[in-house]
Amino acid sequence: xxxxxxxxxxxxxxxxxxxxxxxxxxxxxxxxxxxxxxxxxxxxxxxxxxxxxxxxxxxxxxxxxxxxxxxxxxxxxxxxxxxxxxxxxxxxxxxxxxxxxxxxxxxxxxxxxxxxxxxxxxxxxxxxxxxxxxxxxxxxxxxxxxxxxxxxxxxxxxxxxxxxxxxxxxxxxxxxxxxxxxxxxxxxxxxxxxxxxxxxxxxxxxxxxxxxxxxxxxxxxxxxxxxxxxxxxxxxxxxxxxxxxxxxxxxxxxxxxxxxxxxxxxxxxxxxxxxxxxxxxxxxxxxxxxxxxxxxxxxxxxxxxxxxxxxxxxxxxxxxxxxxxxxxxxxxxxxxxxxxxxxxxxxxxxxxxxxxxxxxxxxxxxxxxxxxxxxxxxxxxxxxxxxxxxxxxxxxxxxxxxxxxxxxxxxxxxxxxxxxxxxxxxxxxxxxxxxxxxxxxxxxxxxxxxxxxxxxxxxxxxx
Amino acid sequence: xxxxxxxxxxxxxxxxxxxxxxxxxxxxxxxxxxxxxxxxxxxxxxxxxxxxxxxxxxxxxxxxxxxxxxxxxxxxxxxxxxxxxxxxxxxxxxxxxxxxxxxxxxxxxxxxxxxxxxxxxxxxxxxxxxxxxxxxxxxxxxxxxxxxxxxxxxxxxxxxxxxxxxxxxxxxxxxxxxxxxxxxxxxxxxxxxxxxxxxxxxxxxxxxxxxxxxxxxxxxxxxxxxxxxxxxxxxxxxxxxxxxxxxxxxxxxxxxxxxxxxxxxxxxxxxxxxxxxxxxxxxxxxxxxxxxxxxxxxxxxxxxxxxxxxxxxxxxxxxxxxxxxxxxxxxxxxxxxxxxxxxxxxxxxxxxxxxxxxxxxxxxxxxxxxxxxxxxxxx
Numbered sequence: 001x002x003x004x005x006x007x008x009x010x011x012x013x014x015x016x017x018x019x020x021x022x023x024x025x026x027x028x029x030x031x032x033x034x035x036x037x038x039x040x041x042x043x044x045x046x047x048x049x050x051x052x053x054x055x056x057x058x059x060x061x062x063x064x065x066x067x068x069x070x071x072x073x074x075x076x077x078x079x080x081x082x083x084x085x086x087x088x089x090x091x092x093x094x095x096x097x098x099x100x101x102x103x104x105x106x107x108x109x110x111x112x113x114x115x116x117x118x119x120x121x122x123x124x125x126x127x128x129x130x131x132x133x134x135x136x137x138x139x140x141x142x143x144x145x146x147x148x149x150x151x152x153x154x155x156x157x158x159x160x161x162x163x164x165x166x167x168x169x170x171x172x173x174x175x176x177x178x179x180x181x182x183x184x185x186x187x188x189x190x191x192x193x194x195x196x197x198x199x200x201x202x203x204x205x206x207x208x209x210x211x212x213x214x215x216x217x218x219x220x221x222x223x224x225x226x227x228x229x230x231x232x233x234x235x236x237x238x239x240x241x242x243x244x245x246x247x248x249x250x251x252x253x254x255x256x257x258x259x260x261x262x263x264x265x266x267x268x269x270x271x272x273x274x275x276x277x278x279x280x281x282x283x284x285x286x287x288x289x290x291x292x293x294x295x296x297x298x299x300x301x302x303x304x305x306x307x308x309x310x311x312x313x314x315x316x317x318x319x320x321x322x323x324x325x326x327x328x329x330x331x332x333x334x335x336x337x338x339x340x341x342x343x344x345x346x347x348x349x350x351x352x353x354x355x356x357x358x359x360x361x362x363x364x365x366x367x368x369x370x371x372x373x374x375x376x377x378x379x380x381x382x383x384x385x386x387x388x389x390x391x392x393x394x395x396x397x398x399x400x401x402x403x404x405x406x407x408x409x410x411x412x413x414x415x416x417x418x419x420x421x422x423x424x425x426x427x428x429x430x431x432x433x434x435x436x437x438x439x440x441x442x443x444x445x446x447x448x449x450x451x452x453x454x455x456x457x458x459x460x461x462x463x
Numbered sequence: 464x465x466x467x468x469x470x471x472x473x474x475x476x477x478x479x480x481x482x483x484x485x486x487x488x489x490x491x492x493x494x495x496x497x498x499x500x501x502x503x504x505x506x507x508x509x510x511x512x513x514x515x516x517x518x519x520x521x522x523x524x525x526x527x528x529x530x531x532x533x534x535x536x537x538x539x540x541x542x543x544x545x546x547x548x549x550x551x552x553x554x555x556x557x558x559x560x561x562x563x564x565x566x567x568x569x570x571x572x573x574x575x576x577x578x579x580x581x582x583x584x585x586x587x588x589x590x591x592x593x594x595x596x597x598x599x600x601x602x603x604x605x606x607x608x609x610x611x612x613x614x615x616x617x618x619x620x621x622x623x624x625x626x627x628x629x630x631x632x633x634x635x636x637x638x639x640x641x642x643x644x645x646x647x648x649x650x651x652x653x654x655x656x657x658x659x660x661x662x663x664x665x666x667x668x669x670x671x672x673x674x675x676x677x678x679x680x681x682x683x684x685x686x687x688x689x690x691x692x693x694x695x696x697x698x699x700x701x702x703x704x705x706x707x708x709x710x711x712x713x714x715x716x717x718x719x720x721x722x723x724x725x726x727x728x729x730x731x732x733x734x735x736x737x738x739x740x741x742x743x744x745x746x747x748x749x750x751x752x753x754x755x756x757x758x759x760x761x762x763x764x765x766x767x768x769x770x771x772x773x774x775x776x777x778x779x780x781x782x783x784x785x786x787x788x789x790x791x792x793x794x795x796x797x798x799x800x801x802x803x804x805x806x807x808x809x810x811x812x813x814x815x816x817x818x819x820x821x822x823x824x825x826x827x828x829x830x831x832x833x834x835x836x837x838x839x840x841x842x
Contacts, residue, residue, distance in 0.1 A: 046840070063722045074574065077576040082731035084731065152594075
C-alpha cells in the first residue's frame with residue numbers, strides 16, 4: 001500500500017515536472033545584463049545616459065567622462081568666440097552639437113517637416129562611386145555629405161525633402177500591414193550642379209555600449225563571417241575592411257550603418273568633421289564649399305578640437321552603459337525569444353559573445369555581452385538598398401545593427417522610427433523591410449500567427 | 464508569550480507613530496523647498512528688474528558711470544540667480560514646463576556664440592547687431608536663440624554680460640575682465656551700429672524678466688508645478704530635490720564646470736568669461752545646494768532634509784554637514800578670477816581639491832538619500 005503510494009507520488013511529481021517544462025520558458029542566467037556586468041538598471045528617459053557601472057566609482061575616469069559629456073552636449077560656437085576650446089563650428093554643418101542628433105545619447109529621427117526641422121539626426125551621404133580601399137568618391141561640389149546648415153555669411157549647401165510612398169501587404173494570416181518607402185529630393189542647391197546620384201540617408205544611432213563593441217576581438221567577428229555561405233543558410237556576412245587613420249593600417253569596420261569606422265575615436269572624429277565642421281588631427285581638413293575661400297574665413301589656423309578633448313569625447317562615447325533588459329522572465333517575452341531564434345533572426349543578430357581585451361579600458365574586457373549583432377555586412381535586398389558603396393560595403397549591404405536598447409527608443413527619444421533612415425514606424429515594419437540575406441527570416445515572421453508576432457515584438461521591446 | 468504579544472503590538476504602534484511623524488516632517492520639508500524656490504526666483508526677478516533699469520539708464524545716456532552701474536547691476540543679478548541653479552536637473556520648470564523645454568537655455572545658456580550677436584576681435588562686422596536687415600524685437604531674438612536645429616545662443620545673462628563687458632582678451636595673469644568701452648553704445652562712438660546694440664541689450668534685459676516670471680508663475684501659490692509637486696509622493700519630491708543637489712555638486716560643478724576647465728586650461732572655458740565672475744557662479748551654486756539641504760530661506764533655517772537625516776542617522780548627518788564645510792573651504796580657497804585659478808601652476812592644485820571636495824559632497828548627499836530611502840539619480 002505504502003509502496004504504491006510512493007510510486008504514485010513519484011509519478012505525479014514527474015508529470016508535474018514535465019508539464020512545467022512544457023509550459024514554462026526559462027530565462028538564461030544573466031541574460032538581462034545586455035552590456036555585461038557594467039549594465040545599468042534604468043528604464044527611464046535617461047536610460048542611455050549612464051556611465052558603465054563598472055567605471056562609475058572610478059573618480060578619475062568619471063571626471064574624464066564628464067569632460068567628454070560636456071563637449072558632447074554643449075553647442076559648438078562660431079570661430080572667434082572667447083571659449084576657444086569650443087569654437088570652430090562649420091562653415092558647413094548639420095548640427096552644432098552631438099547631442100542634437102544623438103538626443104539623450106539616443107536615436108535620431110527623420111524630420112517630419114524638412115523645412116522647419118533640422119539637426120534631429122538624419123543626414124544624407126553623397127557619392128559618385130566607391131573604391132573598396134579608399135572609400136566613397138565625393139561629389140565635386142558637395143563632398144561626401146549634404147550639410148543643410150551653415151554659419152552666418154555662408155550659404156548652406158542645399159535642403160532635402162522626403163516623400164513617402166505607401167506599400168501595403170498582408171501577413172500569411174491575412175492581417176494587413178503598411179510600409180513607407182522614402183524618396184529623397186535635394187532642393188535649393190547653392191553650389192552648382194549636383195553630380196552625385198547616390199544618396200545614403202543615415203540616422204544618428206544610440207551610442208550605448210560602444211567600448212564593448214570595440215573590445216570584441218577581430219577573430220570573433222571573423223568567426224561569424226561566412227562570406228561564401230558555406231553553411232547554406234542564405235546568410236553570408238562579411239566584415240567591412242576600412243583604414244584606421246591613427247595606426248595607418250586596415251581594420252574591421254565596426255561603427256556606422258555600413259561599418260565604415262574601425263574605432264570609436266575615429267567614428268567620433270569623423271562625425272565632428274562631417275556633421276559639425278570641427279577639424280581634428282584625424283580629419284584636419286575643413287569641409288569647404290567651392291564657392292568659398294575658406295582661407296579668408298576667420299580662423300585661428302589651428303585644429304578646432306584638441307587631441308585631448310577628442311579623447312575625452314571618445315571616452316565618453318565608449319563608456320555609456322547598456323541598460324538592463326526589462327521583463328526578461330516574462331513568458332510572452334521568452335516565447336518571442338524562441339521565435340527569434342527559430343526564424344534565425346539570431347543568424348545575424350547574434351545574441352551573445354564575449355569581448356576580448358580592450359586596449360585602454362579594462363572594464364570593457366572579457367565581458368559577456370548580448371548586443372544582438374555580428375557587426376558584419378549583409379545584403380539586405382533591393383528594398384533597403386541605397387546603391388551607395390562604402391569601402392567593402394556594396395549599395396545593398398548594411399551592417400547588422402545592435403539591438404540592445406531598441407526597446408527603449410520610445411522612452412528615451414519619444415519616437416519609434418527604426419532602420420537606417422527611420423522609414424519604419426514600428427518594429428513590425430522594421431522586420432518587414434528585411435530582404436536579401438534576411439528574406440527567409442522575414443518570411444518566417446510573415447508566416448507567424450498574430451499571437452506569435454506579438455510575442456516576437458514583446459521580446460524585442462524587452463531588449 | 465502574552466507579554467511578547469503586547470510588546471509586539473506596541474512596537475507596531477510605535478513604528479506607525481514614528482513613520483507618521485516622519486511623513487508630517489517630510490511634508491514640511493517639501494513645503495519649505497517650494498517656499499525657498501519661490502523666494503529665490505522672486506529675488507532673482509527683483510534683481511533683474513534693477514538690472515533692466517540700470518541698462519535703461521545706460522542706453523539712454525551711455526557714460527562710464529552708467530556703464531559701470533549696469534555692470535554692477537548685472538553682477539548683483541547673478542548673485543540671486545546663481546543660487547537657483549540647484550533647482551535644475553530634476554525636470555522642474557526651469558528645465559521642462561508642461562512637456563516643453565523650460566527657460567534654462569534662454570536664461571543661462573553657455574557657451575555663447577559671441578560673433579552671432581556682435582563684433583569680435585577677428586571680425587568687426589559679425590553678428591545680428593551688425594546686420595541692419597535683421598529685425599530686432601523680442602520674438603526675433605528668441606527665435607534666433609534656437610533657429611532651426613542649430614542653437615546659436617543669442618540671449619540670456621551671458622549675452623548681456625558680453626554686451627556689457629566684451630571679449631576678455633587679456634592673459635589670465637593680468638586678472639582683467641573684458642573691456643568694452645561705453646562708447647560702443649554712443650552714436651558715432653566706437654564700433655558701428657551703436658543704436659542696434661542699445662536695442663539688443665534692452666531686449667535681452669526684457670526677456671530675462673519674462674523668463675523669470677514664467678518660473679515664478681509655476682512655483683507660486685496655486686501655480687501649476689507647485690500643485691503637481693505637492694501632489695507627488697513625498698519620496699518622489701525628496702528624490703527630485705536631492706537629485707538636483709547631488710547632480711549640481713558632482714556632475715555639473717565638480718565635473719563639467721570646474722574639472723573640464725581645469726583639464727583644458729582654456730582661459731575662457733568658464734561660465735562668466737567676459738566679466739571674470741565665474742568664481743561667484745561656483746560659490747553661489749554651492750550656496751544654493753546648502754540652502755536646499757538646510758532649508759535656508761533668507762538665511763533662516765527651517766525644517767529640512769538635514770533634520771530628516773538627523774532623525775535617522777546622526778553620524779551621517781554630521782558627515783554631510785562636514786562635507787559642506789570642507790567643500791566651502793576648498794571652493795573658497797580657489798584663486799580669483801577663475802581663469803587664473805585654472806592656468807597658474809601654483810593655483811591649479813587648489814582647483815583639483817575643490818573638485819574632490821564637491822564630489823565627496825555629492826556622494827554624501829547620495830548616502831543621505833539612501834538613509835531616507837530616497838533615490839538620488841546622478842547622471
